Amino acid sequence: MKKLLSLLLLIPGLPLMAQFEDVSITSTHVGGAVHMLEGRGGNLAVMTGPDGVLMVDDQYAPLTDKILAAVREIDDGPVRFVINTHWHFDHTGGNEQLGGMGAVIVSQDNARQRMSTDQFMAVIDRDIPALPPAGLPVVTFSDRVTFHFNGEAVVAYHEADAHTDGDIIIHFPESNVIHMGDIYFNQTYPLIDRDSGGTVQGMIRAVQSALGLCHSGTRVIPGHGPLANCADLESYGQMLADATDRVRELMEQGMTVEQVIAARPNAEQDENLGNGFIKPEQFIRFIYSSLAEEAP
Secondary structure, three states: OOOOOHHHHOOOOOOOHHHHOOOOOEEEEEEOOEEEEEOOOOOEEEEEEOOEEEEEOOOOHHHHHHHHHHHHHHOOOOEEEEEOOOOOHHHHOOHHHHHHOOOEEEEEHHHHHHHOOOEEEOOOOEEEOOOOHHHOOOEEEOOEEEEEEOOEEEEEEEEOOOOOOOEEEEEEOOOOEEEOHHHOEOOOOOOOOHHHOOOHHHHHHHHHHHHOOOOOOOEEEOOEOOOEEHHHHHHHHHHHHHHHHHHHHHHHOOOOHHHHHHHOOOHHHHHHHOOOOOOHHHHHHHHHHHHHOOOO
16 A cells, blocks of 8 residues: 655655656546545545546645546547545645646545645654645535536545545435545555644544444545445444544553553554554554543
């Protein structure tokens, strides 16, 4: 599985465009009018039809031409909307170019606020500069927005304090597809961006909300990892809940974060899920920090 934030691991001194020359964009038909595109960065959803193209996320700026070429293999209509699931740059890097081509960029209020100001991510120890004005969403919303597009009522739901404080889930009801953004990392431990208001409690609530949208045959696009279904998502949510319960029990015994990490409360999952960008120790730190903020 490709690693989150791989841009930060690129070879020093090599020109930016050269870092992406070997990246291929692959397309998978998910259901109805929706395809999933994979490249480097977060997974995209592409909805096509007579009204044009609606995209969910847009990866890194140097990949925009490749992404558009992959979209045109599906449908040559104009890109009308781009929905950002949250502010992270591996999901928003194409905003500036796509917005300049006429696409309307949409996000949750908090996500735009973070895109418009310099941010710091402790998990990668990096300052992240604000997007230029041309790359910022021009439409934002608080809790929920509906796109009446290509014969579907596509709904974006804000999920508070999950991966960040500005995450959204996008539901394509007629196509029977859900895009989870980085609330869902399939087959690896997730990044919970504590610097951006993310919490494990919010992640668990968001998964439960998405499961409420599931029906027979629903396909689930994760922010990172392979295409999934609702049973996969339910298993992921249970893993989050079980790990949180175990960490809470150890905290109630008075253990420090280092003692909890040493106890390996999620050891049974570490081999399967701990080989991605987020290692087992980091995952436990996210949970411990989230629980430490709970009201007594």
